[in-house]
Amino acid sequence: MGVQDCAAAEAAMELDELDRGVVHALQIHPRAPWTLVGEVLGVNPVTAARRWHRLEEAGLDDVEETSRVLAGVREVRSCAITAGPHNLVIDVRLRDLRDVHAFEAHLSRRLPRLTVADRSVVLRTVKHMGHLLDRDGRCTGVVPLRHPQGPRSAAVERATGQVLQGGPA
Structure with missing residues (x-):
């Protein structure tokens, strides 16, 4: 389900690479000093701070608050702030x-300012959290995550394989 906060939608602001970088940096380290954010992004710390304040004024903070409320709704399984047609x-x-x-x-x-912009119905889930599912939703296998730094050691592969097959870890 794509949702959109009206205040941010009215601002109709396009995020550029620097805006996305500032948001991403603050998602990783919300209390990072502007000197660090600027250093990581290769810009003056004042520029990074100004970009963040501009995003806040445009309604990004409203999106943050809306996401916190949605995260507390029992039926909501996942809530993601996005840079795209929907917030x-x-x-x-x-x-x-x-x-x-x-x-x-x-x-x-x-959330009276919230607008549902789009919705999709999932007919069947074939994979959930790395677990392959049959038509009844039962796990039939696992696709383990790979470490982003490269292949894992043979010992880890063997241990993972044994755990998946019910053997000793």
Whole structure:
């Protein structure tokens, strides 16, 4: 489900590479001093701070607050702030397709400035959190994550394989 906060939508602000860099840096280290943010991004610390304040004024802080509220809603399984046509993308798990209207009405009451911009219905999940699923949703296998720095050692591969097969770790 793509959602959009009206204040940020009205600002209609395009994020450039530096804006995304500032947001990303603060997601990783929210209390980083501007000197560090500027150093990492290769810009003057004052420039980094000004960009962040401009984003806040444009409504990014509203998106942050909206995401905190959504994160506390039981049906919301995932909530991500995005740089794209929608400010937030949420994954909602409902028991029945008929529950969508009631859920959106609930969101509208809690977050009156929120607009649902798009929705998609998942017909079947084939992989969840690395687990391969059959048509009934039961795990039939696992696709382990690879370390981003390269291949793992043979010992780790053997231990992982034994754990996946139910053997000693």
